[in-house]
Amino acid sequence: MRTFPLAAVVFVLGALVGAAGDRLPAPPSPPVFPTGAEIVKVTVTVRDSKGALVPDLSADDFAVSEDGHRQKLLLFAPAVVPGHDDALTLDLGLLLDTSESMAQEIRLSQEAATRFLEAIPRARDLLTVFFDEDIRISHYDSEHQQGLFERILDARASGRTALYDAIAVYLSRVEGSSGRKVLVLLTDGDDTRSEVSVEEITQLVRSSAVTIYSVAFPGDHHAGSSRFLSARAFLSFLAGQTGGQVFNPLHSKDLPAIYSTILDELSSQYVLGFTSDNAARDGRFRKLRVDVKPKALKLRYRPGYFAPKG
Numbered sequence: 001m002r003t004f005p006l007a008a009v010v011f012v013l014g015a016l017v018g019a020a021g022d023r024l025p026a027p028p029s030p031p032v033f034p035t036g037a038e039i040v041k042v043t044v045t046v047r048d049s050k051g052a053l054v055p056d057l058s059a060d061d062f063a064v065s066e067d068g069h070r071q072k073l074l075l076f077a078p079a080v081v082p083g084h085d086d087a088l089t090l091d092l093g094l095l096l097d098t099s100e101s102m103a104q105e106i107r108l109s110q111e112a113a114t115r116f117l118e119a120i121p122r123a124r125d126l127l128t129v130f131f132d133e134d135i136r137i138s139h140y141d142s143e144h145q146q147g148l149f150e151r152i153l154d155a156r157a158s159g160r161t162a163l164y165d166a167i168a169v170y171l172s173r174v175e176g177s178s179g180r181k182v183l184v185l186l187t188d189g190d191d192t193r194s195e196v197s198v199e200e201i202t203q204l205v206r207s208s209a210v211t212i213y214s215v216a217f218p219g220d221h222h223a224g225s226s227r228f229l230s231a232r233a234f235l236s237f238l239a240g241q242t243g244g245q246v247f248n249p250l251h252s253k254d255l256p257a258i259y260s261t262i263l264d265e266l267s268s269q270y271v272l273g274f275t276s277d278n279a280a281r282d283g284r285f286r287k288l289r290v291d292v293k294p295k296a297l298k299l300r301y302r303p304g305y306f307a308p309k310g
Contacts, residue, residue: 008196020203040273040275041209043180043270043272044270045243045269045300045301047297047300050281053264054108054269057078061292062291065290066274068287069277069278069280071274073176074273075272075274076273077273079267079268080257081176088180088271089178090180092120092182092183092211093169093170093181093184094184094296095129095131095183095186095187096131096152096155097186097187097217098130098131098157098159099131099160099194100132100220101157103157104219104220105218108152108252109154109186112186112215116184116255117148117152119205119263128148128151129166129169131162132159132160132193133162134159134162134176135162138274159193161194162194163192164198167185167238168211179210181210182214182266184214185215188217188231189219189230190221190227190230202237208242208293208301209244209305211302213247214245214246214261215249217249218233239304242263243302273279277308280309281308281309283307285306286306288302
């Protein structure tokens with residue numbers, strides 16, 4: 001397991017000013033959906049009016065628009081259908097908050113992490129990030145996960161929380177991956193240490209192609225307090241901008257339903273792809289709209305992407 005002090009985190013991102021005020025090298029371009037001659041991919045979750053997943057739709061049931069312009073679908077792939085390896089292969093990330101604010105919740109968080117890993121289908125890659133005021137990254141494939149269980153169970157809560165830095169490092173690591181990128185975040189949502197600002201992490205998340213599911217714990221601040229509400233608002237933002245969800249377990253008995261919800265979604269989603277009719281490389285945010293027949297169905301997907309710039 002590699003440990004990244006905050007200065008190293010900032011260097012990886014290449015965008016921020018160090019503690020002494022020295023400006024680090026210029027940032028790399030944020031991750032973007034490919035466009036122009038490439039396929040823009042959108043992962044869509046569909047539920048009916050009762051909340052049940054709808055896994056049996058066809059390409060003819062979907063319509064995708066970019067900035068109000070209807071796009072021609074070049075890729076349609078239900079997640080359960082084999083033969084679309086690049087579009088559907090699952091790259092899973094797990095971020096585990098081990099900061100002091102999680103001290104009262106660390107056992108439940110550890111249980112959530114280990115039981116989820118036991119339940120998931122095998123992923124192509126499993127990238128785990130343990131974070132408090134430092135960031136520690138481990139990369140596992142599906143055949144070598146036993147050591148990860150031991151690391152999770154040995155975790156101890158201490159230090160301040162570099163949540164934004166941890167998310168930013170994860171996003172930089174999965175940039176360019178062709179599969180479905182899914183991040184499961186186990187945290188109370190608070191940040192007390194990051195070098196990355198909330199504005200910068202907002203930009204990075206909106207530029208990424210990762211779906212974020214947050215398992216939100218109460219932490220050490222009271223429900224209804226400004227810190228609690230701010231943390232919950234941030235996790236809700238992550239879900240809304242990436243097509244994910246926020247879950248709020250209070251007891252071990254709440255965890256199985258959370259696993260089932262996430263896993264059922266991953267096996268019932270649709271991947272839609274199109275080549276944008278806008279060839280401009282202007283780096284601007286482009287709004288996406290997905291419609292489906294019948295219209296009573298409810299969709300969840302990311303609201304847009306950033307075009308390349310240059």
